[in-house]
Amino acid sequence: MVAAQRLLGRPVDADTFEDGVAWIDFRGPRGTFREYSLARLLRGQVDPGTFRDKVVLVGATSPDFQDIVLTPASADPMPGVEVHANSLATILDDFPLTEAPASVDIALVLLLATFAPLVAMWFSAPIAIAAAFAAAAAFAGGAQLAFNGGSILPVVYPLVGLAVGTAGASAVDLMIETRERRRLRQAFSRFVPEHVVAQALPHADDDLRLGGETVEATVFCDLRGFSSFSERHSASTVIQT
Numbered sequence: 001m002v003a004a005q006r007l008l009g010r011p012v013d014a015d016t017f018e019d020g021v022a023w024i025d026f027r028g029p030r031g032t033f034r035e036y037s038l039a040r041l042l043r044g045q046v047d048p049g050t051f052r053d054k055v056v057l058v059g060a061t062s063p064d065f066q067d068i069v070l071t072p073a074s075a076d077p078m079p080g081v082e083v084h085a086n087s088l089a090t091i092l093d094d095f096p097l098t099e100a101p102a103s104v105d106i107a108l109v110l111l112l113a114t115f116a117p118l119v120a121m122w123f124s125a126p127i128a129i130a131a132a133f134a135a136a137a138a139f140a141g142g143a144q145l146a147f148n149g150g151s152i153l154p155v156v157y158p159l160v161g162l163a164v165g166t167a168g169a170s171a172v173d174l175m176i177e178t179r180e181r182r183r184l185r186q187a188f189s190r191f192v193p194e195h196v197v198a199q200a201l202p203h204a205d206d207d208l209r210l211g212g213e214t215v216e217a218t219v220f221c222d223l224r225g226f227s228s229f230s231e232r233h234s235a236s237t238v239i240q241t
Contacts (some may be wrong), residue, residue, distance in 0.1 A: 029074030
């Protein structure tokens with residue numbers, strides 16, 4: 001803060017640090033800022049002009065000094081002095097990152113939590129699941145674009161809400177379908193054998209209409225009164241009739 005104020009020639013607005021903290025806009029992973037060995041500099045092995053019009057931070061970069069910090073910018077721990085360099089660059093850039101208001105966070109959680117149930121109401125659970133995956137990808141991409149523009153959107157809670165809503169919608173759809181199948185089985189079992197119901201229901205469509213199946217079969221049939229008619233008439237007459 002002191003270095004930034006001396007460079008800017010003015011104080012930094014304290015209101016920028018909400019609750020005493022502020023988001024660091026990391027320039028990149030560890031090693032983004034140039035590092036020079038202090039020993040090489042003292043031995044004259046570094047051109048002094050390298051540091052002209054530059055801000056130089058002096059600190060330890062070896063892990064042996066235990067001054068390393070885990071950051072979201074890299075899987076490798078970052079030396080504390082490089083965290084300070086990113087912090088200083090953030091202040092000089094006038095704090096380009098801003099957090100979304102709490103109302104936006106709540107709205108995103110509610111929107112994604114109710115997305116899959118609404119889709120399931122109009123279509124079906126499989127379509128809702130597919131739509132949920134698409135919504136998750138779209139939201140992640142939108143959050144990244146917002147971050148690139150300087151706005152930090154919540155990611156974990158909305159995606160958790162989407163997952164919970166999708167699981168709930170799928171469970172409700174499964175329960176409704178199971179209950180409806182049980183009701184139909186009980187209703188049809190009153191008129192046809194159980195094995196016929198078990199064979200017919202899997203082939204019923206969404207409107208509960210039974211479909212057909214084309215097979216090769218031999219059908220034996222009889223005509224009403226044929227036996228008595230053939231007894232009273234000659235063979236030629238029976239065939240002609």
